[in-house]
Amino acid sequence: MMGSQENKLGLRKINKIIFRLMRMHTAAFIFTGICAILSIICAVIAPILLGDAINIVIEGSARIIDHSGTIDFPKLYYTLFIIGTLYFIGNVFSYLYEYYTSKVTTDILYTLRERIITKILSLPMSSIDEKEKGSVISLFSNEMDFLREAFVSSFSKLTSSLITVIFTLVVMLTINISMTGVIILVVLLTLVVILILQRFSKRYFNKQIAVQTTATEQIEEIFSGQEVIRSLNYEEQALEEFIGNVGEWNNQEWKFKFISATNYPIMDLSSNLGYVLVAIIGGILVIQGAMSVGRILTFIEYLKNFNTPLKDVTKLLPQLQAGMVAADRIFTFLEMEEEENPSGKELKSFNDEIKFENVSFGYTEDKKIIDNFNLTVKKGEKISIIGETGSGKTTLIKLLMRLYDIDSGEITIDGVNINEYDKHSLRSFMGMVLQESWLFSDTIEENIRYGNLDASDDEIITASKQANTDDFIRKFPDGYKTLLNEAGDSLSQGQRQLLTIARAIISQKEILVLDEATSNVDTRTELLIQQSLDKLMENKTSFIIAHRLSTIRNADKIIVLGRGGVIEQGNHEELLAKKGYYYNTLNSQNENS
Ligand SMILES: Nc1ncnc2c1ncn2[C@@H]1O[C@H](COP(=O)(O)OP(=O)(O)OP(=O)(O)O)[C@@H](O)[C@H]1O
Ligand SMILES: [Mg+2]
The missing domain is CATH 3.40.50.300 (P-loop containing nucleotide triphosphate hydrolases)
Incomplete structure (x- = not known):
């Protein structure tokens, strides 16, 4: 069963998953990446210039105080103009980036859905028997949702955050190596703590998705088995079982979210510790005359740029983790061996x-x-x-x-x-009329036509007359255009079987397979069908x-x-x-x- 499937997600596997997702829409992914990098470069350069602008004001003020001159206004205005332009361009790229991210996401989900349905249709019957319907439906609903969440709110932010962190780190190193070193040390320690917590939360998430799959299976069963459940007075037990499972789902989800929620305060604490350390070290450096106040302020601005994405990412870790587990389940399904042909x-x-x-x-x-x-x-x-x-x-x-x-x-x-x-x-x-008459959610006419897609309307009516379906079909207000729901609920068992006989008649196959073809009709109709089947079976x-x-x-x-x-x-x-x-x-x- 998929529900209990072990989800061992090593770094290599995660890389493989991300690579497979990216490969689906490579060009769009690259474009998204370029937009991200450009918008981030703008965001990184601007604070440097901001520091310069502050230094221009401070130096100018000093000159005003000792009456040796004034603030270099042309230079200040020029710097401010460049800063404004950078922010503007940055915004344009970040807009493009958001736009393409959502496009890539929806495109990928579309491709995955298409691949899943193709897969279902090409699996050998023996593997289909082993699969529970609910676990496959869950791929379309639960897993897709987790993946979308991970993409829309997490994956995109993760990439931009990573790029920001790297860029900022490089600039911070150029400003002061020892201060940056201290910050890196603090962050590494924090990450270790978070990764340990993450192991626990993953355990709960795996349990959550397993019960979630079971609950999906149940709701599917309860819905399609309504008549039986009601006639057996089984409502209360069905409800009890379902509530039990949903309760367990709730329980596991709560534990998962609770542990994941501790990530953020821990990261927050660590970033505050970083500010304190920078203030202390920076103060000493200024007193020693090794660094200007403007440079310290620039460094703190960068530290903010460095901490914010890190905090964002820790907040998103649970969604990312859920998305990875979901993607893994989807790909495991897609990797199943297909019917040999x-x-x-x-x-x-x-x-x-x-x-x-x-x-x-x-x-x-x-x-x-x-x-x-x-x-x-x-x-x-x-x-x-x-x-x-x-x-x-x-x-x-x-x-x-x-x-x-x-x-x-x-x-x-x-x-x-x-x-x-x-x-x-x-x-x-081979043409067949099987034990379980299978109808599509389409019109009666189209349901017969599935036997032979090239059949004309007249041929359909002729076949329908031979199968004795013409009479009852014409009694529907919409006649042959009557829409059937997926289970063919609006028809009696016998009528459904007759329709599949009409389908077999129109298919004109050399080999006919009739499995209990007349089991669901009354004796008079059976005789009529028998005659038409005899005719159908000639030669x-x-x-x-x-x-x-x-x-x-x-x-x-x-x-x-x-x-x-x-x-x-x-x-x-x-x-x-x-x-x-x-x-x-x-x-x-x-x-x-
Ligand atoms: N998909 C399946 N997976 C595992 N076992 C199956 C599967 N389908 C049928 N069986 C088993 O194979 C045996 C034969 O099933 P089959 O459907 O061929 O019987 P049948 O002769 O057609 O019965 P009936 O007259 O009730 O239609 C049964 O014991 C059934 O439990
Ligand atoms: Mg049988």
Whole structure:
């Protein structure tokens, strides 16, 4: 589970993360950096000139006092003019910098979202099964928010602060080495203390993000499981569990923020200590005549420039840390191995037979679902797969479509292993109506069209008539333009399944897969669908998975699956003669109906 994922963030990893983020929009990043440097250079030079201006006034005043002259006004005005210009240019660059930072941030978040969704669509089914939905949704909401926070309010300030600190430090060193040395010593000591505290706060943040992910999962479950929760009167327990988790979230977040909040006062204390030390050392230097008062004032101005970004950064450390952890989780997800699809070989035609040879498969290593399965299907044959629930019927179909890869054995089409084909071209030969009818949040018309994007409106209506959906669709005020929500809630289970049948009809595929296609409709509709399916299956190779045996009477081959593999196989008459599972089930179903 991602929630409990260890987040070890060494300096190397942080560098890698920042580098990967920057690489997404290199040019904009460089431009942002240039703007930052230029605006900072202006901010650094101005105080030097300010010190000069003060010295001009002090020297001039001294001359006035001993009547030897006056203040050099032209020089003073000139210096002040340069200072003003520098501040103005600095502001323009800092505006550009802010503008490009927000642009880079939104661009990066956009790119990441796009990559995440692409990733979801290209992961192998087996990795999707392992992922919890909530943890992926959390990437889009929680992690993205942390990253944005880190970017907008922290990352940008961090870069500019770092540049300011370095520039200022260089200038401070040129003014006085020993005073600067003392300041560096104080800051280093403070950083050690803060880094130790940071270790604690990170521990709480990791716990926070783990419960936050769980809570996201829960809210997703509670929302989509409303009907079940209400009908089971499970509201209170659901609420209790959720509140418990949110409480824990609150608890961890509070601890994280509390420890992080101590950073600022510590840094503040350290910077005040710096001023005191500079005042003492500076006083001694002035008395010794080694330094002018103007220079001391300039130094203090720089010290302020040096301390402010440091204090800013310590205030931002928690956000930065959160952003790094979030980015790490996003990149870990993006680094997951994708579904293999190495060969570009196209499946162009299907002429002869599909063969399962000694096929074995399990979703997990320790539990085999399909064991040594053999089956030959000639082109045009109708194969029925029946058997108790959980025996692996749907699994067989998933293997044929290469949604999962088999552990041993071989599945071939016209003698060629299906692993040699491009997955998309393989799947493009198969039309399916699956157990869970899946509809998109789009119009009814478009939902049918997904079967064949080139289908005309007339073709859609024809297919819809064949699938017996035309009548009920026309009863909606918007007809074929009726918008479905993502779960297709406005339709009954049976109507949803009929729509997916219409989708399969329009897809005109050579191989058809019908998984419990008629399980959700009444007997009269079932008969109608049966007729249209029979028509659809003419000259097609089809796999029909069914519980109701009346629907598969005229299949060419019926496979009965049990927990241990194939129990019986043969056509209707052969199986009746065997008086086994098929015979018994058929009899009991006839009695019941
Ligand atoms: N994604 C999955 N991950 C792990 N195990 C799975 C997965 N899907 C199915 N299984 C397991 O594989 C076995 C066979 O499942 P399958 O869906 O093929 O059964 P089925 O014969 O189609 O059953 P039903 O008649 O209920 O549709 C079951 O025991 C099920 O628990
Ligand atoms: Mg099934």
